[in-house]
Amino acid sequence: VVEGTDGIRALARRVRAHAAETEADAADALAAVTATPWRGDAARAAEASARQGAAGLGRTSGALRDAADALDDHAAAVDRRLALLRALGDRAAAYADELGLELPDLPDLPDLPWSA
Amino acid sequence: VVGVGVGPGDLEVRGGAGGVAATYAGMRGLADAHDALGDRLRARGRAVLGLAGDGDLLASAALAPATFARAEAALVASVWGGDGLVADAVRWEADALAVRATATGLDVTDAVAAAGVGVLAHHVGRAAAPVLVAVAPTVAAGLAVGHLTGLTERLGALPALQGAVVGRPGLVEPLVVTLAGSVDALTGRAPPLGPGLLGPGLLVAPSTPDPVGSAGVLAAPYGPDRPPRVARRSDLDGPVAPPRGVGDLLDDLGAVAARSDDADGSGTVAVDTLVGADGGRRHVVHLPGTDDMRTPPWGQDGDVRDLGTNLRLMAREPTAYGAGVLEAMRQAGVRPGEPVLLTGHSQGGMQAVALAADDSPYDVRQVVTAGSPTAQVPTLDDDVSVLALENRGDVVPLLDGAPNPDTPHRVTVTFDAPVADGDVADLGERHRLGHYREAGDAVDGSADPSLVAQREQMRELGFLDAETAERRAFRVTR
Numbered sequence: 001v002v003e004g005t006d007g008i009r010a011l012a013r014r015v016r017a018h019a020a021e022t023e024a025d026a027a028d029a030l031a032a033v034t035a036t037p038w039r040g041d042a043a044r045a046a047e048a049s050a051r052q053g054a055a056g057l058g059r060t061s062g063a064l065r066d067a068a069d070a071l072d073d074h075a076a077a078v079d080r081r082l083a084l085l086r087a088l089g090d091r092a093a094a095y096a097d098e099l100g101l102e103l104p105d106l107p108d109l110p111d112l113p114w115s116a
Numbered sequence: 117v118v119g120v121g122v123g124p125g126d127l128e129v130r131g132g133a134g135g136v137a138a139t140y141a142g143m144r145g146l147a148d149a150h151d152a153l154g155d156r157l158r159a160r161g162r163a164v165l166g167l168a169g170d171g172d173l174l175a176s177a178a179l180a181p182a183t184f185a186r187a188e189a190a191l192v193a194s195v196w197g198g199d200g201l202v203a204d205a206v207r208w209e210a211d212a213l214a215v216r217a218t219a220t221g222l223d224v225t226d227a228v229a230a231a232g233v234g235v236l237a238h239h240v241g242r243a244a245a246p247v248l249v250a251v252a253p254t255v256a257a258g259l260a261v262g263h264l265t266g267l268t269e270r271l272g273a274l275p276a277l278q279g280a281v282v283g284r285p286g287l288v289e290p291l292v293v294t295l296a297g298s299v300d301a302l303t304g305r306a307p308p309l310g311p312g313l314l315g316p317g318l319l320v321a322p323s324t325p326d327p328v329g330s331a332g333v334l335a336a337p338y339g340p341d342r343p344p345r346v347a348r349r350s351d352l353d354g355p356v357a358p359p360r361g362v363g364d365l366l367d368d369l370g371a372v373a374a375r376s377d378d379a380d381g382s383g384t385v386a387v388d389t390l391v392g393a394d395g396g397r398r399h400v401v402h403l404p405g406t407d408d409m410r411t412p413p414w415g416q417d418g419d420v421r422d423l424g425t426n427l428r429l430m431a432r433e434p435t436a437y438g439a440g441v442l443e444a445m446r447q448a449g450v451r452p453g454e455p456v457l458l459t460g461h462s463q464g465g466m467q468a469v470a471l472a473a474d475d476s477p478y479d480v481r482q483v484v485t486a487g488s489p490t491a492q493v494p495t496l497d498d499d500v501s502v503l504a505l506e507n508r509g510d511v512v513p514l515l516d517g518a519p520n521p522d523t524p525h526r527v528t529v530t531f532d533a534p535v536a537d538g539d540v541a542d543l544g545e546r547h548r549l550g551h552y553r554e555a556g557d558a559v560d561g562s563a564d565p566s567l568v569a570q571r572e573q574m575r576e577l578g579f580l581d582a583e584t585a586e587r588r589a590f591r592v593t594r
Contacts (some may be wrong), residue, residue: 007172077180
C-alpha cells in the first residue's frame with residue numbers, strides 16, 4: 001500500500017548525495033595526480049588519463065543527478081495519482097450520501113490459499 | 117679561510133621529500149589512491165542499485181509505471197552505463213595498475229644501472245689483480261688503503277695525482293669499487309678474473325661489489341678496538357648560542373673541531389643540551405673528524421680518531437670513538453627518549469651515521485654530515501633523517517664507493533665551493549670544514565623542497581628554536 005512519497009523523495013536525496021561525492025572524488029583524484037612530484041612523458045600521460053577519468057566522473061555525477069531527478073519526477077507522478085484516488089474516494093462517499101445509502105463495512109476475507 | 121661563497125642556487129639536492137625515492141613513493145601512493153577510488157565507486161554502485169530495489173519505490177510502480185520505469189532506467193544507467201560508476205571504477209583501477217607498473221619499472225631501471233656500473237668496476241679490479249701482484253703489490257695495497265681511508269695526507273706529496281682526482285670526482289666511486297675488486301682478488305675473497313672473463317663472463321657470472329667487506333679486510337690488521345676512556349673538558353663547558361640553522365650547527369662543529377687541536381685535545385667532542393620554550397630538552401652532539409691519519413696497525417695509540425677507526429667505520433665495525441660518544445652522552449645527562457641531533461665532519465660524520473643506525477639507548481633523530489662517506493650505512497629507521505653535504509672535488513665523501521641512498525629521509529647536497537684567492541684546490545682544501553659551513557648557510561636559504569622539509573623537521577624536533585643551550589665537552593681516548 002503506498003500512502004505517500006516521502007520514501008521515494010528520500011531516495012532521490014541519497015542519490016544526489018552520491019552525485020556530490022562522485023564530483024568531490026573527481027576533484028580529489030585530479031589534485032592527487034598534479035601533486036605527485038613526477039615529471040616526464042609517463043607523468044604527462046598519467047595526468048592526461050586522470051583528466052579524462054575526472055571528466056568521466058563528472059558525467060557519472062550528472063547521470064546520478066538525472067536519476068535523482070527521475071525519482072523526484074516519479075514521486076510527483078505518484079503524488080498526483082494518489083491525489084486523484086483520494087478525490088475519487090471522496091466523490092464516491094459524497095455520492096453515497098446523496099443516495100442516502102450507507103456503505104456497509106466489508107467483512108474480513110479469509111486468507112487466499114496462494115497468499116501464505 | 118673563508119671562500120668566496122656558496123649560495124642556495126649552487127646546491128644540487130638528491131633524496132628527501134623531492135628525491136627520486138620520494139617520487140617513486142609518491143607514484144605508488146597515487147596508485148593506491150586510484151585503487152581506493154575504484155573501491156569507493158564500486159561500493160557506491162552497489163548502494164545505488166540497492167536504492168533501485170527499495171520496497172517503497174517498487175510498490176509505487178503500479179501507480180505511475182511510466183515514471184517508475186524512467187527512474188529505474190536512470191538509476192541502472194548511473195551504475196552500469198558507459199558513464200556509470202562501474203566503468204569509472206574499472207578505469208581508475210586500470211590507471212592504478214599503469215602508475216604502479218611505471219614506478220616499478222623506473223625503480224628497477226635505476227637499480228640495474230647502478231648495479232651494472234658497480235659490477236663492471238669490481239670485475240675490472242679483479243682482472244687487474246694478477247697484474248698488480250706481478251708488478252707492484254705494495255703500491256697496489258698502499259693505493260687501496262689510501263683510497264679507502266682518507267688520502268688527504270697520504271697523497272699530499274702527489275700534487276699531479278691530487279689534481280687529477282680533485283678535477284674528476286666522478287671517477288672516485290668507480291675507482292674505489294675497482295680497488296675493492298683488486299683487494300678481494302688479492303686476499304682471496306674473490307678469484308681473480310682473466311681478461312677473457314671481462315667480456316661475456318660479466319653477463320653470466322656477475323659478483324657483487326662489496327667495498328664494505330673489502331674495508332673489513334683492510335681493517336683486520338688493526339684488530340678489535342679497545343674500550344674508550346672519556347674525560348670531561350670543563351674548559352669548554354658553558355652556555356652557547358642556540359643554533360638557528362644548519363650553518364650554525366656546522367659553525368658549532370667547527371668550534372669543537374678547532375679545540376681538538378689543543379694540547380691533549382684530540383678526541384674532543386661536545387654535547388649541547390638545548391631547552392625550548394616548552395621546557396623540553398633535546399641535544400646536539402658534535403663529532404669532529406680524523407685527528408691522526410698516519411696510524412699503522414702496530415702503532416695504535418690513544419687517539420680514537422685515527423686511520424684504524426676510518427677503516428672500522430667503513431667496514432661497519434664497532435669503534436672506541438662511537439662507544440666514547442655514547443659514554444659522553446650518558447655523562448652529559450642525555451636521557452633516553454630525548455631527541456638527539458648528531459653533526460660530524462669527515463670521520464665524525466661516518467661515526468654519526470653509524471651511531472644513528474646501531475642500537476643505542478638514545479633517540480637519534482637527525483644527522484648532519486659534512487664531507488663524510490655515508491653509503492656504507494645503507495638503511496636507517498624511518499624516523500632518522502640524514503642531511504649529507506658533499507663538496508665537489510672532496511674525495512673523502514666518495515670513498516664509500518657508491519652514491520648515498522636516495523630515500524625520503526636521506527638528503528645529499530652537492531656543491532662546488534669556490535677556491536679562495538691564493539689557495540690551491542688540493543684534497544685538503546676541498547675537504548675543509550669552512551666550505552661546509554658556507555654550504556650550511558646556503559641550505560638554510562634554499563627553497564628546495566627536500567631541504568625545506570629537513571629544516572622543518574629539525575625545527576619541529578626543537579633543534580633550531582631553543583631558548584638556551586648549554587655545552588658539555590669531553591675528550592675520548594682509548
